[in-house]
Amino acid sequence: MNLIKNSNFQKLYVISLLVNISMTTFSFILPLILYEYTKSAIAMSTMRLMDFLPNVLLGMFIGVLVDRMNRRLTMLWGNVIRTLFAFTLTVVLTTTEFSLWSVYVLGFVISSLGYMIGSATNAIMPQLFERSQMTEIQTRLSLQSTLISIIGPGLLGMLLLWNSNAVFLWLFVGCNLLIVFVTALLQKVPNPERSSQSLWQDLKEGYDELIRNKSLFIQTWTIFFSNFASSLIIGVLTFYALDTLQFTKEELGFMLTLSAFGGILGAKIIRPLRNKYRRGQIYTYSMAVEVLILITFMFAQTWWLLGILLALRTAISTMTNIVYLALRQETTPNHLLGRVAGTTSMIMKLALPFGLLVGGYWADHFAIPPIFLISAIIISINVFILFKTKFTMTV
Numbered sequence: 001m002n003l004i005k006n007s008n009f010q011k012l013y014v015i016s017l018l019v020n021i022s023m024t025t026f027s028f029i030l031p032l033i034l035y036e037y038t039k040s041a042i043a044m045s046t047m048r049l050m051d052f053l054p055n056v057l058l059g060m061f062i063g064v065l066v067d068r069m070n071r072r073l074t075m076l077w078g079n080v081i082r083t084l085f086a087f088t089l090t091v092v093l094t095t096t097e098f099s100l101w102s103v104y105v106l107g108f109v110i111s112s113l114g115y116m117i118g119s120a121t122n123a124i125m126p127q128l129f130e131r132s133q134m135t136e137i138q139t140r141l142s143l144q145s146t147l148i149s150i151i152g153p154g155l156l157g158m159l160l161l162w163n164s165n166a167v168f169l170w171l172f173v174g175c176n177l178l179i180v181f182v183t184a185l186l187q188k189v190p191n192p193e194r195s196s197q198s199l200w201q202d203l204k205e206g207y208d209e210l211i212r213n214k215s216l217f218i219q220t221w222t223i224f225f226s227n228f229a230s231s232l233i234i235g236v237l238t239f240y241a242l243d244t245l246q247f248t249k250e251e252l253g254f255m256l257t258l259s260a261f262g263g264i265l266g267a268k269i270i271r272p273l274r275n276k277y278r279r280g281q282i283y284t285y286s287m288a289v290e291v292l293i294l295i296t297f298m299f300a301q302t303w304w305l306l307g308i309l310l311a312l313r314t315a316i317s318t319m320t321n322i323v324y325l326a327l328r329q330e331t332t333p334n335h336l337l338g339r340v341a342g343t344t345s346m347i348m349k350l351a352l353p354f355g356l357l358v359g360g361y362w363a364d365h366f367a368i369p370p371i372f373l374i375s376a377i378i379i380s381i382n383v384f385i386l387f388k389t390k391f392t393m394t395v
Helices: 007-038 041-068 071-095 100-128 131-159 165-184 199-212 214-244 249-276 279-297 303-331 334-349 351-365 369-388
Strands: none
Touching (some): 041 071, 041 100, 041 334, 100 303, 214 249, 214 279, 214 334, 214 351, 249 279, 279 303, 303 334, 351 369
């Protein structure tokens, strides 16, 4: 089946495009509004927390809902409700003297709905396409997302010179409204069988399926540790570049822009690699290369070298995520996919706040370069586990 000519894929691609545009716009403008209103870094970081919390607090429960409801209708009505909340938030931010708590609550609800819609979107794919196409689908969607993440902030920054904050907020609402219309055009899919189990039995069934799926279970925990290693670096990298290496803001911007191109590289090369190697080999050897990259971080002193290293890490992260998402969609029974996705996502994201806290504490008390070595050691443990369990030969 040719994906490009498939009407369902065309619609999903447009939905993904609109989601990426809307979220890039929202993530760009909301911190600026909060900064103008509060001049507080705490207010901005708290808003980031509101975006992160639904994944950890509600991930497993949202997974149960996705498995109990029709995925297409979940996407449709979830987007309808999300559009209404986006409209409400825009009105609050543009026409009233808003309170921070109302913005936090609305942001939390919007993020929760977004997570539910994203989970339903992933779960509906095996109902619309052959499972053998999951890797190609994830590759195309990942490439699109990366391109928008590179182009979007710079373009929005230029547009901000001629437009007010309100224009961007209404663009966010408009994208959500268009998503509703495109989602309504998706092919109908069967309703799941009505569950006679309790909520806790459903949750346990999803967790048991994850334990049974050895390959997915191993990958989930390796990504947990990879996320911890990444969050150690994320928490200190900007401080390290500006304070220790004395980069200018322009050099920092160039470094981050260069790093973003790694996402395109990863999405482009995984297809030819997939034609030559097993996905388990791609996943494992990519992490082995990442160990060398992290060690090299210790000796990088220029913005362009750090940018190249970050780009290589982004490429590896893109490839491993594509492999992981495709494997999860292919090997999980569709009636359990929402719960398994919710459980795995919660496990993987739990590492992020701990890594950020540890990295921030370390940066306040010790030299930063050893953090890169610690991260390399953590990834080395992942590589050892993958080889020990013969993961390279299982998928």
